[in-house]
Amino acid sequence: MTWAAGLCGRSIVERMQRPTVRLASTIASTVACTAAQAAGRRGNVTDAIAAKVSRKLLNDPCSPLHHLWAQVKAHFAAHHPAFAHFQDDQPVVTVRQNFDELLFPADHPGRSAHDSYFLDEQRMLRTHMTANERAIMAEGVRRFIVAGDVYRRDAIDCTHMPVFHQLEGVSIFTPDELAAGTQQPPLPEGLEELIAGQEVPAGASRDAVRLVMGDLHGTLSRLMAALFGEAVPMRWSATTFPFTTPSMEAEVFYNGQWLEVVGSGVLRAPILPPSVPAGSLAWAFGMGLERVAMVLHAIPDIRLFWSQDARWRAQFAPPSGGAHGRAWERRRFVPFSKYPPIGRDVSFYVDEAVAAFAENDLFDLIRSHADDLVESVEKIDEFVDGRGRSSRCYRITFRSMDKTLTDAQVNAIQDAIRASIASSLPGVTLR
Ligand code: DAH
Numbered sequence: 001m002t003w004a005a006g007l008c009g010r011s012i013v014e015r016m017q018r019p020t021v022r023l024a025s026t027i028a029s030t031v032a033c034t035a036a037q038a039a040g041r042r043g044n045v046t047d048a049i050a051a052k053v054s055r056k057l058l059n060d061p062c063s064p065l066h067h068l069w070a071q072v073k074a075h076f077a078a079h080h081p082a083f084a085h086f087q088d089d090q091p092v093v094t095v096r097q098n099f100d101e102l103l104f105p106a107d108h109p110g111r112s113a114h115d116s117y118f119l120d121e122q123r124m125l126r127t128h129m130t131a132n133e134r135a136i137m138a139e140g141v142r143r144f145i146v147a148g149d150v151y152r153r154d155a156i157d158c159t160h161m162p163v164f165h166q167l168e169g170v171s172i173f174t175p176d177e178l179a180a181g182t183q184q185p186p187l188p189e190g191l192e193e194l195i196a197g198q199e200v201p202a203g204a205s206r207d208a209v210r211l212v213m214g215d216l217h218g219t220l221s222r223l224m225a226a227l228f229g230e231a232v233p234m235r236w237s238a239t240t241f242p243f244t245t246p247s248m249e250a251e252v253f254y255n256g257q258w259l260e261v262v263g264s265g266v267l268r269a270p271i272l273p274p275s276v277p278a279g280s281l282a283w284a285f286g287m288g289l290e291r292v293a294m295v296l297h298a299i300p301d302i303r304l305f306w307s308q309d310a311r312w313r314a315q316f317a318p319p320s321g322g323a324h325g326r327a328w329e330r331r332r333f334v335p336f337s338k339y340p341p342i343g344r345d346v347s348f349y350v351d352e353a354v355a356a357f358a359e360n361d362l363f364d365l366i367r368s369h370a371d372d373l374v375e376s377v378e379k380i381d382e383f384v385d386g387r388g389r390s391s392r393c394y395r396i397t398f399r400s401m402d403k404t405l406t407d408a409q410v411n412a413i414q415d416a417i418r419a420s421i422a423s424s425l426p427g428v429t430l431r
Helices: 012-017 021-037 047-053 064-079 129-138 175-180 191-196 206-228 289-297 302-306 310-316 359-373 407-424
Strands: 084-088 092-094 123-125 143-151 163-173 234-238 244-254 257-267 281-288 342-350 374-384 390-398 428-430
Touching (some): 047 359, 064 084, 064 163, 064 206, 129 143, 175 206, 191 206, 191 234, 281 289, 289 302, 359 374, 359 390, 359 407, 390 407, 407 428
Parallel strands (some): 084 143
Antiparallel strands (some): 092 123, 163 281, 234 244, 244 257, 257 281, 342 390, 342 428, 374 390
């Protein structure tokens, strides 16, 4: 199966190393037109989401995400020069790449149109950068980091957007490398137990897995120290992902709280493509970039990453002529006045006999009218009335990042939201 089947015949590695502007805009228009055409099939990509696909924030020199990615690349170039760096701005992948090939069970919630964006039966917006791993490995790249935009239908609040960015890393160890590394130093405290409590990939020896996990732990520890400071406290815990075993996640203690930053593990045997020499083992990790940038720079609202306001952009514009020093990399965002919020409630009856109610449908509908002017949507009431009808009330908070909204503007958006709820959510009747 080729990458983003049918959209691009070239090798994925070749494609990613070239300027992506033209290709990415083709994808954006493909997504937009499919979003419109696919209504009624399985397509559920809204225009608000399609518009995000073309923004390519990682390429924007005034985006903190661009700087974080640059910092990660510089760290790998200095400490792990064998790693190739890719950026992939084309989020359309196949359902096979995103789920099947990564061994997600058939009933995994991510596969549903409630949680993910589909263009049609076969194609979707990737929900994680792990969807890219196999195609890159299949091209013979053994060690790499890759960053890109990922999409998930989600709640609306200051830390969640349906689009965000992830960094993914992979390192493959051939049987020769595994054999040569048997003289490994003792593993850091806790790691031995974490590994001992989990299965190893089919055909792998425990010693080889210890070697790979030790290398993964060291690589991630150095990356966290580079991003959060040498002395940053870290803790590791066992977890599960469909495609790794053993699996672990890392948290760092920063600004007085533990922050979950990476998921990682040793890839299960079927994840390695056939071109990888038999007997190889690989570690992989995934990290969310917004979440790291938000704590590093004290960015209070995830919508700011998408702001075009000069007062936002100026704060992350590269310093003229100067090199990026440590202090610059960690500078705190200075909020430029917060504009007043305007709240509006919407209440409706839900007839579950007609259709199950999915909150994510409501959130996408609101976003498709309000886009980034909606700050949060919260359920504030739910009850069953005397006639057995279920009623729900949601509070929508509107707030612009860069201007004061007027009541008239908000009323117009709210009217459009109400009209859409009435016409497009099955089983829902406005109160
Ligand atoms: N793809 C996972 C996610 O989005 C993160 C992840 C976990 C990536 C483990 C990996 C990994 O490569 O090995 O939640």
